[in-house]
Amino acid sequence: MINTALKNAALTQSVKDGCLLLCLLGAATAISFLLDPYVSLTSLCMLYVLAVVLASYRLSRTLAVCAAFAAVLALNFFFVPPRWTFQVERSEHFIALLTMLVLALVINHLASGMRRETEIARRNEQRARQLQSLAIALADADTPVLVKRLAQSALDVAFSGPNVVALLDADTDQLDLPLDLPNAVSDGLRCCIKEGVILGAGTGRWSELDAWYIPLGARRLEAALSGAVCLQNVAGDDESGREHASALCTMVAQALWRLRLSGAMQAAQNEVQRQQLQGIFLAAISHDLRTPLAVVLGAASALQLQHDKLSMAEQQRLLTSIVNEAGHLASLTENTLQLVRLANSTQSLTRDWESMEEIIGSVLARIRQVDTGRRILTKVPASLPLVRVDAVLLSQLIGNLLENALKYTDDAVHLVVSLESHAQGVNMLVAVKDRGPGISEKDQITIFEAYSRGDHSERSGQRGSGLGLAVCRAIAQAHGGSLILRRRSGGGSSFVLSLPLATEQPFKQGEQP
Template sequence: MKVRLFFRNYALRIAAMLMLLGAASVIGFVFLGLGLPEANVAIVYLLAVLLSTLLIPRYLFGFITSVLSAFAFDFLFMKPHFSFTVSASSYIITFVIMVVTALITSTLVSHTKLSEQRAQESEAETKALHGLTKCLSDASNIHDIAGIAVSAISGITGSQAGCLCFDEKGTPEKTFVQQISSEKQIQRSLDDPGAFLRQLKQGNTAVYPGEEFYDWPICGRETTLGVIRLPKETAQFLNKSQERLLFSMIESIALAMDRFRSAQQRIKLREETEQERYRSNLLHSISHDLRTPLSGILGATEMLLSMTDEDDQRHPLIEGIGNDAGWLYSLVENILSLTRLQSGKLIVDKQIEAVEEVLAGALGQISRRYPQYDIAVCAPDEPIWVPMDVKLISQVLINLLDNAVKHTQPSGEISISVMEDKQENQAVFSVKDNGSGIKEADLPHIFQMFYTSMPPHSNARSGIGLGLSICDTIVKAHGGTITAKNCSPDSGAEFTFTLPLGGK
């Protein structure tokens, strides 16, 4: 069909050219009958060349018309007539001048016509892009942008264009919008979004031909935002001007979609920041208000325990109150640490400290809280001096020991050790238990915030998943590392963290 249309257009142009040359020849014979000189006939042929160039804005046709008009003038009006033989040298000069004049005239007219055509196309493109941009600025969501784009592209191509949007992850939606008339758009389903996406990823071209549509990707700064779909019968016959305008429109659509997505992300980020701030403020207020009365309760229970014999019926009740208050106090401390971490107020004040003293302080708190547990300690005879924030590292040790207690029966074994790794210039701390260990599915996630795993024994109390996350943050703030592993299947877990031995 395209080849047939091509030959039909060229046949019409050739016919028009021949008609103009024929008319010029008839007028030339009339001029000769009136006794006018051949120069007037030459001017008529020049007029035919000019009209041909104006009616057929192609440089090739102007050139052919110029040559044919010169030879027609020579054949019909130069002596001897009806022959290409020239009897006088003056006729040769006339012939050459006529050819040159016709060529120059046709070239100038063709260039002028082409410049005018390009100017009109450029003006039309500018108007179309301006109208599209103005409409896109009023769009309230990504699907409004798609609808506006479809309407504008359908108008400039005279087709039923469509637009398929992609979600934030770069996955095609299950439906796309298509213009079916000047006033109506419909939603059509996409047969296989996964296969469609694979086709786009496999190709690396500006347009993807399909059985029903040709698809032009709408590329954003980071991902594909969608595709513009043109019916196959329309896409195959787009001229260069329409293709150029289509690409310009797709760029404007991509900018609008990118701008909308960026605005959405900013709004979402702002909302999340506000929610996080409110949550942190609430946690900080609650934790701060709970810490003071809990400290009083712990102090009172310790005093009452010292005043009560172990065989007294009140002793286990007071001991239970103390254990629960200690658990709550530890939870409050973790929540306060969390709020400081999230607000950026955690300041690491490193001082050179003896590791043994830090271990003793942490063990003292755990022993008071869980007196039924025996914790083995392994430390070198020589003191290890490490730059650290004593309060923060103590919290790490307490959290790790508390975690070991939660996952170990009172009859089980818990040990804590520290050693100096001179080769790596670091102190290595290890907390080990012989509980049920860590599930393989939990190992990659145990240092994530709010991630918990239930201990197996019934008397254990589950936390809220902050202790290990806070340990991870504190150790990394000191320039160290922390890891977890199972000692062996069903025989406990080991947490290891390191601290550099260098200066502050």
């Protein structure tokens, strides 16, 4: 069907070219009849030469040659004495006709060559632009499906086709072929993958076919073979077309190989991160958990074995030690497990629409059981928008920040909530401010890393594992926000949590669900 359509199109074009040739010669003859009483035979020759030049630029080489001979015959028949015959009486007329024929053929040859070079240059420019556009599009492609779609579109633009792009399935190592694909094409694609070279017309392999089979990748790197392409209805002598198809396929293969390498690198990075987190967890068990466990075990053993010999004050001291160390163990274990879960989990958080006032209220109710001096001062505006968060994790974040602030200062700790507008939307800011010793510039770089305890912790003698701020940052990032440290003028630190607000709220501000 496709071959028949191509033949019909070629026949139609031939008829149009023939009509154009007749029009050019007819126009030259008509103008010559009008000018014949006023000009010489040489001037009439120039009119026919002009027609031949136009024919050379617009028609095929064969029709242009025919136009040269037809122009000489028309000039001889209509204007060279004796008129209305093909005879030539005088030798100078014969020389003029012969010269006109040679001139027309030379002009035709030069014009045809120039037109051919122009066409080649135009085609090369189009192909270069297509390669550039495909390279830009492939640079942004992030899935094999998108790469395949771009490759199919580029090949359909460059070649009449039909064209087939088949990719190897990463799991089954089989070509993903359309169900209605002819068996000959399927076999050709599989053979192309197996041999890793171009097959088809003009390649020396399966040259009797009118198709090209091009692998997506290099045979020397079997892992780099990502699929194959079939281009049908092509000419074996079209070397430039085959080179262009090979260039397109090379770019597609490189894009697929880049995606494969990116996936492997991401998997390797995830594995490295997992190993690091496991190392952190093991370090916590081997070091930070050992000391409080020893204290708890020693105190409990003393109470069990020497209960009758200990005074009430000593028993109370041991029980207090057990409670404190057990609380430290609980906090350390919770922070470690939470950090591992946030950094190594592929599942999304369990989010819901929550009120920041209620989250802060629950955190304060828990912390004020130990903050008997009620040093925490809050500034929370009324009718704040709802935030879509994991309330348990956000409570842990705010609680860790408040506990740290209470630990390192004897003054009041301020908890301030505000809204900040920017070009991308609105963020809710939760700031915990203290007047403690502050954090040095050196420690500010690593303060949010796991097991990082700055100089201020050592100077103050406060006990900690160095996991609290790392967990806080992980929780903030899991919610699409950020946690930053700012130094306060006059001394102290300010930890600012920034959470993006959704553009649409489930309820109007001030309205209860």
